[in-house]
Amino acid sequence: MNALTRKALRDLWHMRTQALAIAWVIAGGVATLVMSQSTLESLDSTRAQFYQEGALADLWAPLKRAPDTLLPQLEAVPGVQAAQPRLLAAATLDVPGFGEPARSEVVSLPIRGGQPLLNRVHLTSGRLPDPDAEGEIVLGEAFAQSHRLRPGDSLHMILRGHARTVRIVGIGTSPEYVYQSPPGAVFPDFLRYAVLWMNRHAMEKALNMDGAFDNLAFRLLPGARQAAVAADVDALLARYGGVGAYGRHEQTSVRYLEEEMRQLRTMATLFPAIFLGVAAFLMHVVLMRLLGTQRDQVGVLKAFGYGNRTLAGHYLGMAAWIALGGALLGIALGAGLGRWLAHVYQEIYRFPFLTYRLSTRAVELGLGVSLAAASGGALMALRAAATLPPAEAMRAPAPTRFGPTLLERLGFQRWLSPAARIALRDLERRPGRALFTVVGLAMACAVMMVGRFQGDSVERMVDVQLSIAQTHDIEVSFVEPAPRRAVFELAALPGVREAEPLRSVPVRLVHGLRSYRTSIEGVPVGARLRRPIDARLRPVQPQGDGVLLTDYLQKMLDLKPGDRVEVQALEGHRRLREVPVAGFVHEYIGARGYMDLDALNRLLGDGDVVSGALLGVTPGAEPDVYARLDRRPWVAGVASRLASVRSFYATMGESLLVFTLVAALLGAVINFGVVYNAARISLSERGRELASLRVLGMTRGEVGALLLGQLGLLVAVSLPFGLAAGWLLCWLMALGFQSELFRVPVQLTTATYAFAALTVLGASAVSALLVYRRIARLDLVAVLKTRE
Numbered sequence: 001m002n003a004l005t006r007k008a009l010r011d012l013w014h015m016r017t018q019a020l021a022i023a024w025v026i027a028g029g030v031a032t033l034v035m036s037q038s039t040l041e042s043l044d045s046t047r048a049q050f051y052q053e054g055a056l057a058d059l060w061a062p063l064k065r066a067p068d069t070l071l072p073q074l075e076a077v078p079g080v081q082a083a084q085p086r087l088l089a090a091a092t093l094d095v096p097g098f099g100e101p102a103r104s105e106v107v108s109l110p111i112r113g114g115q116p117l118l119n120r121v122h123l124t125s126g127r128l129p130d131p132d133a134e135g136e137i138v139l140g141e142a143f144a145q146s147h148r149l150r151p152g153d154s155l156h157m158i159l160r161g162h163a164r165t166v167r168i169v170g171i172g173t174s175p176e177y178v179y180q181s182p183p184g185a186v187f188p189d190f191l192r193y194a195v196l197w198m199n200r201h202a203m204e205k206a207l208n209m210d211g212a213f214d215n216l217a218f219r220l221l222p223g224a225r226q227a228a229v230a231a232d233v234d235a236l237l238a239r240y241g242g243v244g245a246y247g248r249h250e251q252t253s254v255r256y257l258e259e260e261m262r263q264l265r266t267m268a269t270l271f272p273a274i275f276l277g278v279a280a281f282l283m284h285v286v287l288m289r290l291l292g293t294q295r296d297q298v299g300v301l302k303a304f305g306y307g308n309r310t311l312a313g314h315y316l317g318m319a320a321w322i323a324l325g326g327a328l329l330g331i332a333l334g335a336g337l338g339r340w341l342a343h344v345y346q347e348i349y350r351f352p353f354l355t356y357r358l359s360t361r362a363v364e365l366g367l368g369v370s371l372a373a374a375s376g377g378a379l380m381a382l383r384a385a386a387t388l389p390p391a392e393a394m395r396a397p398a399p400t401r402f403g404p405t406l407l408e409r410l411g412f413q414r415w416l417s418p419a420a421r422i423a424l425r426d427l428e429r430r431p432g433r434a435l436f437t438v439v440g441l442a443m444a445c446a447v448m449m450v451g452r453f454q455g456d457s458v459e460r461m462v463d464v465q466l467s468i469a470q471t472h473d474i475e476v477s478f479v480e481p482a483p484r485r486a487v488f489e490l491a492a493l494p495g496v497r498e499a500e501p502l503r504s505v506p507v508r509l510v511h512g513l514r515s516y517r518t519s520i521e522g523v524p525v526g527a528r529l530r531r532p533i534d535a536r537l538r539p540v541q542p543q544g545d546g547v548l549l550t551d552y553l554q555k556m557l558d559l560k561p562g563d564r565v566e567v568q569a570l571e572g573h574r575r576l577r578e579v580p581v582a583g584f585v586h587e588y589i590g591a592r593g594y595m596d597l598d599a600l601n602r603l604l605g606d607g608d609v610v611s612g613a614l615l616g617v618t619p620g621a622e623p624d625v626y627a628r629l630d631r632r633p634w635v636a637g638v639a640s641r642l643a644s645v646r647s648f649y650a651t652m653g654e655s656l657l658v659f660t661l662v663a664a665l666l667g668a669v670i671n672f673g674v675v676y677n678a679a680r681i682s683l684s685e686r687g688r689e690l691a692s693l694r695v696l697g698m699t700r701g702e703v704g705a706l707l708l709g710q711l712g713l714l715v716a717v718s719l720p721f722g723l724a725a726g727w728l729l730c731w732l733m734a735l736g737f738q739s740e741l742f743r744v745p746v747q748l749t750t751a752t753y754a755f756a757a758l759t760v761l762g763a764s765a766v767s768a769l770l771v772y773r774r775i776a777r778l779d780l781v782a783v784l785k786t787r788e
Helices: 003-014 016-053 068-075 141-147 200-207 226-240 252-293 295-303 308-348 360-387 418-429 431-468 485-491 551-557 597-604 622-630 641-685 687-695 700-736 750-776 780-785
Strands: 059-067 080-086 088-094 102-109 122-126 136-140 154-159 162-173 193-199 212-220 474-483 496-511 514-523 547-550 564-569 576-585 593-596 609-617 635-640
Touching (some): 003 016, 016 252, 016 308, 016 360, 016 641, 059 068, 059 226, 088 200, 088 635, 102 200, 136 141, 141 193, 154 200, 193 200, 212 226, 252 308, 252 360, 252 431, 252 641, 252 700, 308 360, 431 700, 431 750, 474 485, 474 622, 485 496, 485 609, 496 551, 496 597, 514 597, 547 551, 547 564, 551 576, 564 597, 593 597, 641 700
Parallel strands (some): 102 193, 136 162, 514 593, 547 576
Antiparallel strands (some): 059 212, 080 212, 088 102, 088 154, 122 162, 136 193, 154 162, 474 609, 474 635, 496 564, 496 609, 547 593, 564 576
């Protein structure tokens, strides 16, 4: 071990607490990077493996009804490698001991038994249904776990008005249903929504679909153009009620998973940049101060023949050791957080396996960015060490010149105590350091606000969509569009206090060269249970024959009020009409349109029909209403609005809480690192001054107040900037999360601002307490002997 190595180790030991503070800040940045990157890679590899093993389709084509004899023509479409006909239907499940009906999507299995060619079922327990048994099903794993159901248990199912008892013979999942959200919902509801698979022969009998299918899944040849294949498939299925083929990018489960991975990529970039930027600043300040106290040592080393490159390497090595310690700690923390995050994702995205793996690339990234941040922070110190002449280095630096501060020159000195003037003059002497300290503290505050931002924004989304725009208790969907008198029948049920008709139609909107597949909902005049709202949360009633579109569709299709948009219905007569854009509404979930119900029915030419109803129910009457709805064969499904909200919070509440705590801890680490290092550096620079004041009669408390009051001023100045930076950071994150699936509002409550401010003050108080202990133990004789 050479002399410079021993010197580096002694210096690191002497400044160990400051080095540890910097290492913890680096660890926070590396932990978020490793957590996000490793989880992203694990999700990506798991997704690719599951999609391949489960033979996820490339293209889907829903339709009304087509005979099996059409299959050879569909398989002959250029670019198609394989086609899988099947049946899909909505059903209602009654679970023993559960007081509400559950919606389900029933998927047919091949009539001869065995696994389907595409979108295979991954069994976690049990077996596939016997092809000759009509009452056997494979139940989705998420629903089974929520209700503690196992193979051998039985359920009561109503499928297109046919009530039957089905027996669970297997539990499983499929790559097609990794993300299981009820139709029209954005969040999963494992208690009230299930996916299940049953023999096609049994479904044909229940649906009156002998020798026919209503859904197709395709595998395409490598290199096939999806758009061309979809166009050919649509042409073949047009006469059979086809509603338009779509690829993976429009499949609900695939889209939600891809959106989640996009958010992880944002997190892997944004948060580490904040932490490592603060760490680079702290490294710069600490090494510059160390070099200032070692001027004579640098001069002696140069006089003995050590070159500039050697000395630069010496200080760079110290920075590298600190960065390496922080990186290793961050990698360990990131791996632990990554495993937890992978577990959370597996609870939401129902992979049968999610193998978390800390990849070499994630470790290399963590080490690389930490060393880069440390090197960047050390550059000024390296330059100062390299350019300092030996003779000048061995002389004491010139005394710093002090003068009246700006406030004093403006005439405010009469309100400033001597201690306040000393603190202000020291800050004005080093404005750059004070500025970066304020920036670091502001970033700590911003990170803590981001931790609570997710909970605030989701709560806002749920409140607006499910409390303001929607006030119904139960939503009823019909098997087929029915006359409006069906709603009157539901309104007459005991316990129902009001009922409103509902019509939802799949459409394709076209404006110029832009198009989007969505739905238009018909709103009756005077609707109260579900109504579109504007940006000020005021109800908006569709007028005339115009269509109201969400503000996100306005941007996607480049529309303004008064423009005309082509509306092609994807069901019924599939009419293509131009409709004026009457205005725009504000929604956080989905991207759809609204029209007056009568105008929508005129547009479609189907008569006065509805596809469902919204019910307002007397409190306590829900179980009786559910039972009466179950007995109606034309009711396809029933959903409770409030139950969906409760299920969401039960599913997501724990992960939101943990994310808030993690962000608070990471923000506190930044705050502690900045405040503690600023206080220690100030103490080392002003130790002789503080000791002199003690000798002149000032108490420990007065001396401590002189130093810590300066830091308190910086903390106070940083708070408003931190709160503003937090809002800006949340706005940037919300902007990055925008998609047609959902838009995250920038919603920050007073409690979030208070939480961030109080955490900053608390972490600052802990840092100040540790520094005050050093002030109290100040060795006056040793300090006064120190050469400055």
